Amino acid sequence: MAKSKDENFFQNVYEVVKLIPAGRVTSYGAIASYLGSKGSARMVGWALIASHATSNIPAYRVVNRNGLLTGKQHFESPDAMQASLEQEGIRVKNDRVVDFDKLFWDPAKELL
DNA sequence: TCGGTGACTCGTG
């Protein structure tokens, strides 16, 4: 029985997110591109929502292309995302990751 | 079955 490919996609998202090193962040588009679904950045976000009920997924390490914590509203608390990021040494100002381009972790390049 | 919505991103005016 062939499983739905979307399940594989979700699993891939979880794997990549779990591979993000502490103190680093990445974007939805980067993950989608790495998985081959370049235009499906939205699906990555959807997978992150589902990740809540799956294994321990550091979804707080995933932000949008601008380094903005767009998904913080989906956490247990809107401050949980920023708090978790600061625990890893990441600075957050105005719901945005400071030095985002420096902390940016691209799976297509780092995970090569 | 169809339409609306959403943790996004890029191109155009």
Add this chain to the structure above:
DNA sequence: ACACGAGCCACCG
């Protein structure tokens, strides 16, 4: 620089 639209795919009513 800003505003708007289009593309993308899964979930819900």
